[in-house]
Amino acid sequence: MNYRHIYHAGNFADVWKHAVLVALFDALKQKAKPFCYLDTHAGIGRYDLQAEEARKTAEADKGIASLWQATDLPELLQQYRQLIADDNVGDSLRYYPGSPWLANLLRREDDSLICNELHPVDVETLRDLFHRQRKVSIRNEDAYQSLTACLPPKEKRGLVLIDPPFEKVDEFRQLLDGLKNAYQRWPTGIYTLWYPIKSRVEVQQFYRRLELSGIRRILRAELNMKRPTDGEFTGSGLVMINPPWQIEQRIQPAGDWLARHLGGAEANCTIDWLVPE
Numbered sequence: 001m002n003y004r005h006i007y008h009a010g011n012f013a014d015v016w017k018h019a020v021l022v023a024l025f026d027a028l029k030q031k032a033k034p035f036c037y038l039d040t041h042a043g044i045g046r047y048d049l050q051a052e053e054a055r056k057t058a059e060a061d062k063g064i065a066s067l068w069q070a071t072d073l074p075e076l077l078q079q080y081r082q083l084i085a086d087d088n089v090g091d092s093l094r095y096y097p098g099s100p101w102l103a104n105l106l107r108r109e110d111d112s113l114i115c116n117e118l119h120p121v122d123v124e125t126l127r128d129l130f131h132r133q134r135k136v137s138i139r140n141e142d143a144y145q146s147l148t149a150c151l152p153p154k155e156k157r158g159l160v161l162i163d164p165p166f167e168k169v170d171e172f173r174q175l176l177d178g179l180k181n182a183y184q185r186w187p188t189g190i191y192t193l194w195y196p197i198k199s200r201v202e203v204q205q206f207y208r209r210l211e212l213s214g215i216r217r218i219l220r221a222e223l224n225m226k227r228p229t230d231g232e233f234t235g236s237g238l239v240m241i242n243p244p245w246q247i248e249q250r251i252q253p254a255g256d257w258l259a260r261h262l263g264g265a266e267a268n269c270t271i272d273w274l275v276p277e
């Protein structure tokens with residue numbers, strides 16, 4: 001396990017994924033009944049953008065830092081930025097919430113969080129971050145095992161984020177197998193899967209397999225920063241299973257803004273149903 005998210009925290013892919021997470025939490029909070037959030041690849045939870053590792057790549061400069069001072073943000077990105085601003089001191093941007101911490105900022109008292117991280121050191125950092133927090137459990141096992149162990153959640157409603165590092169050549173296959181297994185256990189859950197757009201062929205194959213999986217209601221949301229070139233990380237993809245009603249209307253303006261301001265001339269955000277109802 002070589003991947004450490006600190007090198008990438010707050011980059012354009014994080015911004016897209018986390019803005020969508022805000023929209024998903026908002027939709028879940030429309031109902032009073034508590035829900036569960038399962039984060040299968042949690043990372044350390046919260047990142048110091050001044051840490052040596054983060055400064056080395058400076059990926060946040062072309063991500064969250066690019067929208068820190070913007071005056072024309074669409075509503076969802078304003079809300080997302082405000083959450084992060086409230087988690088920092090003054091006007092400065094130093095700490096960036098990973099998905100577990102963002103979820104913690106968004107959840108209500110009775111909503112529960114299950115955060116799983118396999119890396120033995122990172123999971124301890126995550127445990128320290130959530131020390132003594134009510135309704136939070138931290139797990140240290142393989143992500144795909146955690147899906148089997150935790151689903152369906154006792155709340156019977158909620159969201160699963162599967163956000164692998166894509167270090168392994170067969171990660172797309174594992175991701176799909178993991179999803180199918182989880183969906184069988186809990187077909188009414190909301191699932192969000194993140195994947196890099198690096199190889200168009202591989203991504204098309206993944207879409208084809210999803211179409212053939214028998215799973216319905218699959219929404220695809222791609223943020224492409226430039227024209228895809230094989231081998232280069234040019235876009236950030238999300239597929240959502242059972243997404244909340246009309247979520248695309250909330251996230252499209254955010255994706256369009258990110259494409260326009262963070263991407264090149266051919267950047268775009270496309271959101272469509274891969275498999276409808």
Ligand SMILES: C[S@@+](CC[C@H](N)C(=O)[O-])C[C@H]1O[C@@H](n2cnc3c(N)ncnc32)[C@H](O)[C@@H]1O
Pocket residue numbers: 001003004005017039040041042043044045097098099100116117118119122141142143144163164165
């Ligand atoms: C892309 S990062 C997660 C970022 C996080 N979801 C966020 O948005 O802030 C992927 C994480 O998965 C962890 N990881 C790698 N393989 C894993 C596995 N098989 N099971 C669980 N976690 C794994 C890595 O250590 C890394 O922290």
